[in-house]
Amino acid sequence: MTGARVLFLSHTHLFGAFRVGSHHYARELARLGAEVVHLSTPISVAHRITGRVPKTVVDSVPRHPFRDDDGVTHIVPRTVLPRPWGAFRVARALTRAGIEARFDAVLIDQPLLWDDTVRGLSDTLVYRPTDLYPDGLKRALQERILASADAVVATSGAVLRDLGHLTLPSLVIENGVDLDAFTDATTDAETRPTVCVYVGALDARFDWQQVRTWATAHPDIRFTVAGPHAAPHTALPDNVELIGPVPYADLPRLLHGARVGLLPLSDDPSNEGRSPMKLYEYLAAGLAVVSRATPGIRADTEAGIHTYDSPETADAALTSALRRPSPNLAGRRAAENHTWAAKAGELATFLAGLAD
Template identity: 25%
Template structure:
């Protein structure tokens, strides 16, 4: 019988993460109950409007949030077997007393839900190193660490604290899952498995209608979706935008940094956040998909979900260089300078991604990733 799961991840909702995709699929594959713990954070809140607003939202949210789970793109088949908890705890506690108190607060909130759902001896899964203090307190049968990011290079993280927690977690975990080859190399090979990201191929490859707010004046469009953060190469983008005034440049996602260097151009459009299921109506109808990242440790360790989604959609991809592209390098225009990106975009007006490249990612569905994951979980 498949073991139930307690999962520490990001907030359930919004654009689905790899953790959300995988957990949903392992639920579909086997009869499991899941308690999902919304983010307990990777840094202490700062005295800013954004952080204080998020802290207030956390404090005032109900302890359980089934409606929140139901509003997401990834609807679950049996909501009686899936529960979301909005935890009230101390963000990134420091010192022995704070850590014990924060862990006990989480246990007090989780155990009643476990009793109500009839969950005993679950697998404890965490995508956040800061959840390590809960390990051993919930009667779990095994501890799994799913590592998708190089937290030592991630912006907005208390690096020293998170690095220490991750080392402790790597020692305690029975199984470590790494989302990229560079992350895999960080951990003991005897208990580490590589699980690259998958793709919802059907969603992105099935033709759909054009989004009503996508520019539609027969001019070419270069598009990007995802978090708009400091890992985007704004200097590169600005020079390319200046060189291609006859192109539209469309950015979809939540803005976390100042984008005024780009918004001053009339051919640049920031459309805001869109639901995951809406993204094909954009990417299928623009001319080229962009991955315009800076070169840093975080990007060198990343394995972006959008890479395989872009491939499934069939539009040419123009990207700066980073290791995760290697598997698909024959189907991606890799650039390092503004003139190279300008040339690649102009070439994209006359090309599409070959059908055999799209077929390759069709075999990399989240279902296939979950089948592999299930074999690892069943061995615990």
């Protein structure tokens, strides 16, 4: 990738509580020698007035292009109206930021960032869907992207299948892990308290009732839930701790203080296509994992991944995970096969093939 110019059009900026795949790919491609620009969904005046984007978050986001320590340039535009409404155009935003609006490859994962200037930014346009869009505006914009794209790189088989029959080159690369950030050299089982932890979004995809059921059945175990805008749909026992958003840099320390990582996915249809980044982050940090089974998450008891298909089998999955030696060294070894560096190498090879 040395000398290549790559643009990511992403749904999430770097300056909040979450790290997403485009952040990791941008870092790894920059380390491979590419010049990388990461432009994310604009923050609008409407977002600020309605409080959808809290003032503390707005204040933390640079108003001008920000070049991070890995050499990636991040742009978070400011607009009056939310996307896709208003006069915002990606090419214009890049020019205003002083960045040449021509790239060797453009990868877009945010349908709302599609506009009529995106196709002209590169001869290689890749759609990188990360979620299921069964209907609505994002589905319509996704169709427009597919009509113009040169290739697709999906985060799961379910997401790729949802796109229907494709004649474009396509690839599935599931989310990975920054292994060096999460691996803990400690191997003493006595250092891990009996804590179960969840880190991530707390929206309709999260099953509050399942957490309540687990905590009620195991009053001697502490359940820590980390994520922004926590709004439980049910009363929670005293052994459930809601700690709010945790900065990415602090996640390893939080995970190293637990035995089990939780993925209590609800029955929301969008969970069928998810490739949760926390799966391999939990494993790399030495945790056993308990998750609702999905097409992308299957039981692997050797690696310490325990799944359930219904509320009736969820407690057995948790009990099995709690019985595992801690830290979960087999899980760490499994995570070694899913590093972002390896996945970025696969992506770079795919992009090079498209350019030939």
